[in-house]
Amino acid sequence: MRGxxxxxxxxxxxxxxxxxxxxxxxxxxxxxxxxxxxxxxDFHVANGGKMVPFAGWSMPIQYKDSIMDSTLxxxxxxxxxxxxxxxxxxLKGKDSVPFLEKLVxxxxxxxxxxTGSLTVFTxxxxxxxxxxxxxxxxxxxxxxxxxxxxxxxxLAHIEEHMKAFKAKGGDVSWHIHDERSLxxxxxxxxxxxxxSFAPTSCYLFSHDLVMVLLLxxxxxxxxxxxxxxxxxxxxxxxxxxxVQCFLTRTGYTGEDGFEISIPSESAVDLAxxxxxxxxxxxxxxxxxxxxxxxxxxxxxxxxxDLEQHITPIEAGLTWAIGKRRRAxxxxxxxxxxxxxxxxxxxxxxxxxxxxxxxxxxxxxxQDEGGNNIGEVTSGGFSPCLKKNIxxxxxxSGLHKAGTKVKIIIRxxxxxxxVTKMPFVPTKYYKPS
Amino acid sequence: MACRQLWAxxxxxxxxxxxxxRGFSNVIKDFKYxxxxxxxxxDGNYATIGITDHAQDHLxxxxxxxxxxxxAAVTQGGSFGAVESVKATSDINxxxxxxxxxxxxxxxxxxxxxxxxxxxxxxxxKVEINDSGELNNLMDSEQYSKFCxxxxxxx
Numbered sequence: 001m002r003g004x005x006x007x008x009x010x011x012x013x014x015x016x017x018x019x020x021x022x023x024x025x026x027x028x029x030x031x032x033x034x035x036x037x038x039x040x041x042d043f044h045v046a047n048g049g050k051m052v053p054f055a056g057w058s059m060p061i062q063y064k065d066s067i068m069d070s071t072l073x074x075x076x077x078x079x080x081x082x083x084x085x086x087x088x089x090x091l092k093g094k095d096s097v098p099f100l101e102k103l104v105x106x107x108x109x110x111x112x113x114x115t116g117s118l119t120v121f122t123x124x125x126x127x128x129x130x131x132x133x134x135x136x137x138x139x140x141x142x143x144x145x146x147x148x149x150x151x152x153x154x155l156a157h158i159e160e161h162m163k164a165f166k167a168k169g170g171d172v173s174w175h176i177h178d179e180r181s182l183x184x185x186x187x188x189x190x191x192x193x194x195x196s197f198a199p200t201s202c203y204l205f206s207h208d209l210v211m212v213l214l215l216x217x218x219x220x221x222x223x224x225x226x227x228x229x230x231x232x233x234x235x236x237x238x239x240x241x242x243v244q245c246f247l248t249r250t251g252y253t254g255e256d257g258f259e260i261s262i263p264s265e266s267a268v269d270l271a272x273x274x275x276x277x278x279x280x281x282x283x284x285x286x287x288x289x290x291x292x293x294x295x296x297x298x299x300x301x302x303x304x305d306l307e308q309h310i311t312p313i314e315a316g317l318t319w320a321i322g323k324r325r326r327a328x329x330x331x332x333x334x335x336x337x338x339x340x341x342x343x344x345x346x347x348x349x350x351x352x353x354x355x356x357x358x359x360x361x362x363x364x365x366q367d368e369g370g371n372n373i374g375e376v377t378s379g380g381f382s383p384c385l386k387k388n389i390x391x392x393x394x395x396s397g398l399h400k401a402g403t404k405v406k407i408i409i410r411x412x413x414x415x416x417x418v419t420k421m422p423f424v425p426t427k428y429y430k431p432s
Numbered sequence: 433m434a435c436r437q438l439w440a441x442x443x444x445x446x447x448x449x450x451x452x453x454r455g456f457s458n459v460i461k462d463f464k465y466x467x468x469x470x471x472x473x474x475d476g477n478y479a480t481i482g483i484t485d486h487a488q489d490h491l492x493x494x495x496x497x498x499x500x501x502x503x504a505a506v507t508q509g510g511s512f513g514a515v516e517s518v519k520a521t522s523d524i525n526x527x528x529x530x531x532x533x534x535x536x537x538x539x540x541x542x543x544x545x546x547x548x549x550x551x552x553x554x555x556x557x558k559v560e561i562n563d564s565g566e567l568n569n570l571m572d573s574e575q576y577s578k579f580c581x582x583x584x585x586x587x
Contacts (some may be wrong), residue, residue: 067518068493288519357496357516381495381518410498410514 038084039181039264040271047284055148057085060286070289071296071383074253075424078187079285079293080274085148086182087155088246088261093172094140099165103158104134105312105331107322111136116143116233116248118320121154126311126333126340130154131302133250133259135235143235143246145182145259147302180246181267185274186257186293187282188427232256232428240270252290254297254426295389296382298351298421304361305349305377305391313340314393316349347374348399351421352390354379354407356414359390364408365416373398376407382423389423390416457486457580460551464527464567465576466509471551472527474567479528482555483515483546486580491517494546497539497556504532506559508566513556515546528566530559 035058044051049060060082065073073079091100097108106119116135120128130150135143146154155176162172225238225247234249246261262270274282291301300306306315311333318341325331329338352359359379367373379390390407398405403418463471469487473480488494496516506512506526513524535557539545546554571579 061519062492066493071518292518357498357514357521360521381516383518 040082061288062286067288068383070285071292077281081184084181087151088177091142095170099172105321120312122333126336127308128306181264183260186255253293256429296424314345347393351419352416354388354416358388366406459573464570466527468525494543499535529562534558
């Protein structure tokens with residue numbers, strides 16, 4: 001899902017593996033000059049943003065705050081991220097739902113208008129091409145966001161299938177929202193604040209929450225919409241400060257919050273307004289902290305935890321395959337996936353705690369007898385838990401929580417144990 | 433090894449906060465330095481080694497320090513351990529050749545000492561020096577400060 005430093009790390013590692021040092025350095029700097037910039041770029045730099053290459057863009061990995069502090073503040077108060085490098089698009093036409101259902105595992109037809117879900121685009125072998133949050137605006141309009149690093153292949157994939165679909169008389173067209181920017185606002189305790197609009201349901205109040213309340217009132221004031229009835233996965237097209245925005249109640253951190261798609265010319269103004277209204281509580285947060293947050297929430301990063309050869313079943317995303325889709329199939333790779341549903345996959349994505357150095361992508365996982373049983377796909381130090389956490393794949397049968405493992409880092413064996421995810425409990429705003 | 437070193441150095445430099453980075457990192461006048469950002473303090477036939485303020489500033493919050501065993505041999509320019517921050521891993525290279533006689537066990541429970549006190553409480557190893565002539569290859573504090581400024585201006 002949405003971004004992350006380790007895709008960067010892997011990308012550079014792969015480049016370094018080729019050719020001599022000078023050639024690598026030259027290619028690296030050339031690449032730097034060609035990076036795209038979001039409309040918020042200058043605002044990042046003015047606020048102390050350290051910009052690094054990510055998926056062809058120059059993105060902020062960090063601001064004044066350390067990655068540790070940024071991560072903690074997101075869970076204590078809130079964060080504002082620029083995720084404009086990600087690609088938003090709309091599918092329109094009376095056949096847009098059946099069209100999309102050929103490409104993703106979700107039960108799109110079953111989505112109520114104004115709601116969305118995480119889904120996976122699959123290839124013919126059932127592997128993940130990308131993960132995406134899709135939302136049904138109306139029965140003939142789907143809005144979705146795909147990962148920056150997968151944009152080119154996703155768009156080529158969709159276009160190819162759209163041509164074939166239209167050639168058979170299907171009614172579907174698309175628009176890529178390159179005129180828009182995407183901000184992700186994650187707020188602690190939003191659900192509590194939402195309920196606090198009704199005094200009798202207010203049960204938690206503190207100085208910090210006063211600030212968050214002011215922010216939510218700020219959003220409510222600008223939108224004239226009732227956000228307290230917009231639950232996790234909800235979607236609305238509404239005006240924020242007179243500008244038409246797509247608001248999705250979702251995120252990539254485990255916290256409550258919104259992704260706001262806004263016309264690019266208004267993005268900086270909205271970012272400034274949010275930061276000012278929160279009086280320093282909501283802080284600009286970079287990709288480094290975002291990666292820590294999604295890891296703590298146990299969420300997949302495409303390129304690390306999801307790849308073309310990994311199916312949604314193996315990745316523990318069986319829940320994202322709608323009930324009807326499990327019965328009917330109808331998406332690419334359905335035969336492989338439905339077979340795995342029936343027989344069980346050979347490998348499974350699990351979480352780990354470990355001692356010693358933080359695990360990183362590609363660390364080998366062994367059983368207690370020293371036999372290889374899998375590989376770490378994401379890992380690091382959890383700022384919230386103050387211990388090492390990791391996500392990886394192990395052979396089925398060795399995936400139960402409590403299973404002891406060894407994680408091999410720089411040739412040394414370190415104690416680890418399989419654990420359920422999320423590592424840090426999620427706080428999505430859901431009907432109670 | 434070379435690839436990882438390059439990668440770690442690159443990743444560490446990304447983590448630097450450019451706008452708020454101090455014009456120069458803190459250095460100690462009587463210490464010696466190397467271009468992979470370690471320092472060495474000589475005391476007779478023994479030397480204390482750690483990473484510089486510049487290095488810890490680039491790495492960010494240190495969460496783990498991999499220490500060598502007492503008795504291990506270290507060689508000038510060779511890696512003897514690693515420093516892990518939230519988002520980056522960096523080898524620690526020895527400025528001189530010798531034998532490890534002491535390691536800073538406090539770093540096992542308090543790796544953040546490398547951030548808060550890189551030249552004192554955050555020291556990493558002490559070694560018995562093999563060849564004091566190797567010290568002539570190292571930078572003094574002024575040379576190192578200049579090196580850091582030049583390196584920063586390239587990024």
